[in-house]
Amino acid sequence: MNTGLFKRLFRDKKLRMSLPRLLIYQELLGARIPLSPQELYQSLLKKQKKIGLTSIYRSLDLFESLNMAFKIINGPSVKYILCEIKDHHHHIICKTCGHVVEFDFCDISKWSKKVMESTGYQVTDHQLNFYGFCKACKKVD
Numbered sequence: 001m002n003t004g005l006f007k008r009l010f011r012d013k014k015l016r017m018s019l020p021r022l023l024i025y026q027e028l029l030g031a032r033i034p035l036s037p038q039e040l041y042q043s044l045l046k047k048q049k050k051i052g053l054t055s056i057y058r059s060l061d062l063f064e065s066l067n068m069a070f071k072i073i074n075g076p077s078v079k080y081i082l083c084e085i086k087d088h089h090h091h092i093i094c095k096t097c098g099h100v101v102e103f104d105f106c107d108i109s110k111w112s113k114k115v116m117e118s119t120g121y122q123v124t125d126h127q128l129n130f131y132g133f134c135k136a137c138k139k140v141d
């Protein structure tokens with residue numbers, strides 16, 4: 001998603017497009033690797049853009065709730081990466097290097113039905129992450 005699309009998304013959702021939000025987005029876009037809130041803070045600071053850590057956390061939370069960014073939790077470390085896929089999708093995370101790949105196939109309708117039958121809930125949504133080793137980190141024997 002480029003900056004123009006980003007701005008349009010905010011307009012469509014009737015959200016305020018503040019400069020900090022745009023700068024944080026651009027920083028993530030340019031990095032192309034997952035960044036932690038602290039890393040974002042530092043790299044913005046290097047560019048003479050001082051954005052408070054609280055503001056960074058809030059923006060990242062917002063991006064995540066809009067399905068624009070994915071939050072990678074790996075033990076105590078939390079990093080964010082921008083999503084390329086707009087519609088419903090999933091992620092696989094490398095447990096060694098942290099590299100993330102997105103994929104848009106999702107085949108859990110049967111599972112969802114089972115959950116509804118056994119719990120009586122109406123399922124509206126789900127989150128599911130895959131973890132493993134990427135091609136470069138895969139153990140070969």
Ligand SMILES: [Zn+2]
Nearest residue numbers: 070083084102
């Ligand atoms: Zn994604």
Ligand SMILES: [Zn+2]
Nearest residue numbers: 094097134137
């Ligand atoms: Zn890896």
Ligand SMILES: [Zn+2]
Nearest residue numbers: 088089090106
């Ligand atoms: Zn799914």
